[in-house]
Amino acid sequence: MNAPQRVGALQALRAVVWSFCGIRGRAAFEQDVQRLGPLQVIFAGIVAALTFIAVLVLLVRWVVGSGVAG
Secondary structure (H helix, E strand, O other), X not given: OOOOOOOOHXXXXXHHHHHHHOOOOHHHXXXXXXXXXXXXXXXXXXXXXXXXXXXXXXXXXXXXXXXOOO
């Protein structure tokens, strides 16, 4: 039996981001389960979450700083 093919960090991040959006298909999910390691998913999830938080903080600062909110 062949060992499952591992994916790179960018491919793991892409799979996590698609999962965050909730548009992952069942077949793609099954492929990811076979190819992704738990550490890859944890790392990609942390990176995606921190990026999302940073974008939100920057967006709020931009809106508040431009005077649109008040």
